[in-house]
Amino acid sequence: MRQSKLLLNTLRESPGDAETASHQLLLRAGLIRQLAAGIYTYMPLGRRVLRKAEQIVREEMDRAGALELLMPALQPAELWQESGRYEVYGPELMRLSDRHGREFALGPTHEEVITTLVKQEINSYRKLPVTLYQIQTKYRDERRPRFGLLRGREFLMKDAYSFDKDFEGLDRSYWEMYHAYHRIFERCGMNFRAVEADAGAIGGEGGTHEFMALAEIGEDTIAACTCCDYAANLEKAESGSSSKFIIGTGTGNLEKPEKFHTPNIKTIDQLVASLGVKTTEILKTIVFVADGTLVAVVIRGDQEINELKVKNFLGAEMIEIADPADVQAWTGVPVGFVGPHGLNLPILLDHTAAGMEQGIAGANELDYHYRHLVPARDMKQAKIGDFRTVKEGDPCPRCEEGTLKYYRGIEVGHVFKLGTKYSAKLGATYLDASGQAQSMIMGCYGIGVSRILSAVIEQNHDDNGIIWPLALAPYQVHLIPVSHNDETQMQLAMNLYRLLQEKGIEVLLDDRDERAGVKFKDADLIGLPARIVIGKDAGQGWVEFAERRTPGIKTTIPVEEVLERIRMNLGLALFP
Amino acid sequence: MRQSKLLLNTLRESPGDAETASHQLLLRAGLIRQLAAGIYTYMPLGRRVLRKAEQIVREEMDRAGALELLMPALQPAELWQESGRYEVYGPELMRLSDRHGREFALGPTHEEVITTLVKQEINSYRKLPVTLYQIQTKYRDERRPRFGLLRGREFLMKDAYSFDKDFEGLDRSYWEMYHAYHRIFERCGMNFRAVEADAGAIGGEGGTHEFMALAEIGEDTIAACTCCDYAANLEKAESGSSSKFIIGTGTGNLEKPEKFHTPNIKTIDQLVASLGVKTTEILKTIVFVADGTLVAVVIRGDQEINELKVKNFLGAEMIEIADPADVQAWTGVPVGFVGPHGLNLPILLDHTAAGMEQGIAGANELDYHYRHLVPARDMKQAKIGDFRTVKEGDPCPRCEEGTLKYYRGIEVGHVFKLGTKYSAKLGATYLDASGQAQSMIMGCYGIGVSRILSAVIEQNHDDNGIIWPLALAPYQVHLIPVSHNDETQMQLAMNLYRLLQEKGIEVLLDDRDERAGVKFKDADLIGLPARIVIGKDAGQGWVEFAERRTPGIKTTIPVEEVLERIRMNLGLALFP
Incomplete structure (x- = not known):
């Protein structure tokens, strides 16, 4: 190609609203131009890169035995109502009406469409398993589009959906995609980790991994092992130490709990300052509302509680920190003085707290705390579990040698076991070998194809510009x-x-x-x-x-x- | 590929609402499935064919020197307001609002977006010409979606836009695309004609060709030469005979116009029946309203008036047959008795009428007609021109040997000289060699990529199924x-x-x-x-x-x- 013919205009300066290196370089190198917030034109040079990314994705999907199809972006609202997501999805779902007043959604994802399609096309176990994919334009009305192609409103995705007759089959389909994703991101020259993640709003049962391109600007924090390939979202990450805390046993030699006067001392910092103790000597108690019920979670004073772990432990739909007024109304105790000893709430005890020989905690009485609280003796009614957010330096939960380190990541892919969430709601059943109707077992697998460009540039640039990996270079x-x-x-x-x-x-x-x-x-x-x-x-x-x-x-x-x-x-x- | 893995379900029966062979076969051969009216999923087999068509289009666009980019489907309404099309386009333009209430259109075409883009990127004649194209999903809310992929609401198009500094450049860009289209449709194994067409609603100046796949189910009628490659839409077609009619000269020997009584005889059929004359002996007069002004068009009684030709001759924006009441109010004559002799309206005389030695026509008086009207003598104030619709068997306007024949055609492509229609409205100017700002001269060029599938199947099938040309076969x-x-x-x-x-x-x-x-x-x-x-x-x-x-x-x-x-x-x- 002759550069004089390429309609390639570089910019010496970064446009003011481009905050990240990749956004700046995409604009400066003339790869994209903005049409509206979060909506971009791919210029000839950018289109070439996008097509290369598409082609890598396509080749690896084909290699994994997935079949390419192409579904419409316009999706009848009835499908979304049937799955129950039309309201749940909120303002991110772009909606419109046709000339006859029929409602449509501009698809941000295609579970409803594909499940309905497969329901019509497949009726027997003989035709399962099948994995279908498309590379297609998606729409999501982000509240705050930003970072160029990273958080756009119109973007290119590869989405795949697997249909199996049982969970063993889903496992196979899932790992097939998992490995294909590894190949794709490796071919793109990306520094990435496959990260254990939580199910999130898309819902479903079982495992899920996010593929994270490591980059400072990433919106997610990952805890990953320095030795093995263990990596998890911070909210999901476990630590090798968590379950290694041994519950203190030497209760015989310890004094009884002693109540003492702590006027106006409501926080851990105040306790530390006034008593001259360490945060590790304090039992921190936080009260949550989980599906309308109060529950107290106790953790060692230097640790942070991971709400997601509490939520999953309880099997709750919704969880949040309780309003202080509600806590006081329910327990009769002002929040700063709530503690695990003598509290009339269910108590969850994190391993770090359970492992303390003794500790200081609120006495469930205004201006009083206890010292010499022995978890193994004084909190026998508590349920013990892993409720903490891991910290850097924690031992890896998988291997013997490694410790955990924080990284920031950009989500470029996601593999997800859906189970029967959609097939049950939309009636996608097959007849098994004995002629019984069974719900198909589904998985879904996304890659942000346009996002790959941002992530790769974020990882491959210097002060002067982009450093394209060969496979994506225009x-x-x-x-x-x-x-x-x-x-x-x-x-x-x-x-x-x-x-x-x-x-x-x-x-x-x-x-x-x-x-x-x-x-x-x-x-x-x-x-x-x-x-x-x-x-x-x-x-x-x-x-x-x-x-x-x-x-x-x-x-x-x-x-x-x-x-x-x-x-x-x-x-x-x-x-x- | 193993067929057992292909998610390929053939149907023995055609779904009831599929009227055409291609629609039936697309469904029966498992290439597409309907999601909503005019909205289809491409199944794995259909996706393969679509990608092959895409690839042929891409290769020939690249060969013609066009640059591929990718523009968004979501287009800010302001751009359409600026071009004046937001209202004009009517209900076919799908519209939606984002979460902040900003209006968007789902693009049926991209003149506004590309003109705005090029306006930003190109400022000098040195960077012209350039032709840009994309292969992208388009939206049009058809009142009556039908024929499967032929008249859908979400469809795949290739749209290209050329930008030149003068009309000679536009000519070159236009013919470059014209020839690329020939190569594309030939490679697709299509029987097609490049047809001269009218500018239509998309507007603009100068030439335009439609590429028509010949097929019985086509919604357009084409008049094409049996010998040479002349072909035109029926409304645009000319005939070799039109201008060959010689205006009668032997006026000396002919009688003066004679008024005679024709009570209640208002139509040509009635004249023929009551007088025992031929339709070719009658001068037919029809009154039109062109941009609010009445004009009479006179043609030989056996011929049909072509409104488009009248409209173009007058340079009118709007034309329609005048309301009889308006005609009577303005001329004082009831419609059935209007004639060219003594009428107080401008008169356009078609060659077929001008060529008559003499004829019969309304006398502009209730229940009276004239005979012995001699156009060359009695209608000297008339403007002579080609105002007729061609008929099968007419001589070709281009070659000596051929005659015109009617075909039905499916429009699969369109090349169009836009001139400055959009560049002037949207301010897309460049600086010429002398530093003067000039509007860019544009052309636009569309291909219905998904339509190619329907057209090719329509032309290549038998009672048992599809007969794929090699280049498109899945x-x-x-x-x-x-x-x-x-x-x-x-x-x-x-x-x-x-x-x-x-x-x-x-x-x-x-x-x-x-x-x-x-x-x-x-x-x-x-x-x-x-x-x-x-x-x-x-x-x-x-x-x-x-x-x-x-x-x-x-x-x-x-x-x-x-x-x-x-x-x-x-x-x-x-x-x-």
């Missing part, structure tokens, strides 16, 4: 004659241009009448993997070869070696 | 072992399956445990170009080879010849 080689007016240079450039194209290499030829500095700056910004500069040594048949990922290293080579350099350094197979 | 070869339980057959089938795949052939293996009759019926329906049946001679190494387009011809060949047959008969290049 072109593989940038050919830059230094002077547009130098006939020798232009002749050599054209010869090389034709030669590389004949060998099947995707070449961008900077044939613009621009100063060398402008060309080099643009080339850095666009970030093609290899650059060949044809300059003053062109007459002697020498050119300069450089790779974008190692900007400091430039070698002058005879033009005859160009192909071999590209083959060796980029690892490209050439046409014969 | 698979190229259908491999059918007759008996699923015969190990020899299955072994040979598997060997051939692997061999053909290794050679780069797209094979569908019917590995289902079905009766042979079912397999053959399905194979006919699906319509892959070549079929290899592995039957009772499998043990001797013989198979049956047949092509779908010649169902009567089946040859038994040694298995060693299979590759050569495929290579020769289908014209496929094989991998080494």
Whole structure:
């Protein structure tokens, strides 16, 4: 491609509202342009990258035995009403009416459509399992679109859905997709982790993994092992230490709980300051409302309670910290003085608290605390479990050697066991070998195809621009004659241009009448993997070869070696 | 691909609401399924065909130098208000509001978006010309969706837009697209004509061609030459005879106009019946309202007036047949007795009327007509022109030998000179060489990619099913072992399956445990170009080879010849 024909306008400055490196570079390198908040046009260069990502996804889905189809974006509202999501989904679901007043949703996802389709097409266990996928434009009316392609309102997704006759089958389908996702993100040159995650709003039973591209700007925190491949969302992460806390046993030698006066001392910080104790000597008690019922959770004073773990332990639908007034009304105790000893609420005791020999806690009486509270002796009615948020440095729950470390991640993929959530509601059944109708067992699997671009740029750039991994680069080689007016240079450039194209290499030829500095700056910004500069040594048949990922290293080579350099350094197979 | 894994359900019966062969076969062969009126899911087999059509379009667009981008479907309403189309487009434009109440349109076309984009990206003549295209989902809320993919509400289109600095450039861009369209539809194996057409609602200046797939079910009538490649929409078509009518000159010998009594004789049929004359002896006069002004059009009694030609001749925005009451109010004459002689209206005289030696016409007086009206003598104030609709058998306006014939056509593509319609309204200007701001000169070019499937099936089927052209066939070869339980057959089938795949052939293996009759019926329906049946001679190494387009011809060949047959008969290049 000749750069003069590419409708490629680079920007020296970042538009003001672009906060992240990837958003800035997508705009500056002329890959996308904004049409409205969260709605973008892919310019020719960006379209090429997007198509490459699409193609990698498609190839790996096909390899995994999934079948490609294409479902409509316009979805009848009745389907969403049937599944119960029409109201639940809220304002993120874009809605419209047709000329006859029939309501439609612009699909953010396709569980309803695919389940209805498969219900019509499959009736026997003989036709199961099947995994179907599409690469299709999705719509979500984000409250606050941001970060360019990361949180857009119109975006490209690959969504896949598996249908099995039993949960063993779902396991197989799930892991098939899981491994395909590994291949996809590896091929995209992405630094990612497959992260254990919570089911979330999409609902369903069983396991789920999020594929997270590691990046500072990520909106999710991940706890991952420094040694093995254990990784989980912070809210889901477990720690090797949690269950290793041994419940104190030496109760015989310990004093009885002693109530003491602590006027106006309501917080852990105040306790620490006034008593001169450590936070690890305090039993922290927080009261939650879970599905309308109060419950107290007790944890060691230096730890944080993980609401999700409490919610899952209780099997609750909804959980939140209780309103202080409600706590006082129910227990008769002001919040700052609630404690596990003598409280008339169910108590959940985190392992960290259960493992304390003794501790200080509220005495369930205004301006009083207890000391010498022994969990093993004084909180026998409590249920013990893992209710804490892991911390960096915690031992890994999987391996012996590693410790947990926090990372920030961008969710680029998601695999999810749905079970019968949709098949039961929408009546997608099959007849089993004995002729009985059974609900199909489903899984769903998403990849944010347009998101891949942002995530990869976020991980692959420097101060001067993008550093494209070969597999996603819009072109593989940038050919830059230094002077547009130098006939020798232009002749050599054209010869090389034709030669590389004949060998099947995707070449961008900077044939613009621009100063060398402008060309080099643009080339850095666009970030093609290899650059060949044809300059003053062109007459002697020498050119300069450089790779974008190692900007400091430039070698002058005879033009005859160009192909071999590209083959060796980029690892490209050439046409014969 | 193994057919047992393809989620392919054929239907023996056509669904009741499918009126056309292509709609029926798309459903019966399991290529598409309806989700809502005019909204379809492409099943795996249909998705493959759609992708092949996409790829042909993409390759030819790229070859023509057009750049691919991808614009959003969600378009801010303000852009449509700016172009003036938000109201004009009417209920076919699907509209919605986002969570903040901002209005959007779901794009049926992208003139507004692309013009705004190019306005931002291009400011100098140096960056022109450029042609941009996308392959993208479009939305149009058809009042009456029908014929499957032919008139849908969500469909796949290729739309391209050219930007030039002058009309000569537009000509070049236009014909580049015109020729690319020829290549595309030829590669799709389509029988089509490029048809001269009228500008229509999309508006603009200059030429336009519709690419019409010839098919009985087409909604448009085309007049095309039997010899040369002249073809035009019926409303636009000209005839070689139109301008060849010589205005009668022998006025000296003819009698003066004679008024005669014709009580209650208001129509041509009544004149013919009561006077015993031919329709060709009558001057038919119809009064139109063009932009609020009355005008009379006179044509020979056996001909039909073409409103579009009248409209274009007058340069009018709106035209319709005048209300009889208005005619009487304005001229004082009841409609059945209006005639060209002595009428106080402007008169347009069609060549067929101008060429008559003499004729009969209304006398502009109740119950009276004239005879011996001589156009060359009595209608000197009239403007002569081509105001008639061509008829079959008319001489071709282009070549000497041919005559016109009517065809029905399905519009599959459209190339259109827009001129400055959008660039002027949306302010898309460039600076010319002298630094003056000029409006860009635009063209737009559409192809109904999903429509191609319907058109091609409409042209390529028989009573038993589809007959895919090789370029669009979902698979190229259908491999059918007759008996699923015969190990020899299955072994040979598997060997051939692997061999053909290794050679780069797209094979569908019917590995289902079905009766042979079912397999053959399905194979006919699906319509892959070549079929290899592995039957009772499998043990001797013989198979049956047949092509779908010649169902009567089946040859038994040694298995060693299979590759050569495929290579020769289908014209496929094989991998080494």
